[in-house]
Amino acid sequence: MFKSLFEGNALLDLPVVTLLGFFAAFCGIVAWAFLRRRAADFDSVSQLPLADDDVAILPRSTERRASQD
Template sequence: MYKQFYSGMDLTELPLFALVLFIMVFLGVCAWVFGVRRGKDFDALANMPLAEREGGHE
C-alpha cells in the first residue's frame, strides 16, 4: 500500500523526512520545557498560591 500510494510521487523520502523533523521538534520542546534551568521558574509558579497577597486584601 505504501509503495502504491507513493509510486507517482517524485519525493518518496518526504514522509520519512517529515517524521524525523517532527521527532526532532518534539524532543526539542520536551528538553526546553523540562530543562534544568527552568526549575526555578516552576518553583516560583508553584509557590504563588501560598504566597501572601500584598495590600491586605483577602
C-alpha cells in the first residue's frame, strides 16, 4: 500500500506537506501561548523550581521512604 502511495506521487509531497502542517500546528501553540494564557498562570508555574527547597536534609542512613509509604 505504502509503495503504491509513494510511486503515485512525487517523493517530496508527503514530507513537505507534513512539515507545513507541523509548522502550522506550532504557530497555533505560539498563538495560544501569547494570546490566551494568563500571565498569572505562567508566574505561578515559573516559581516551581524556587518553591521546592528541601525543608530539611537527613543523614543518609535514616528513614528513606517510610514516611511516604
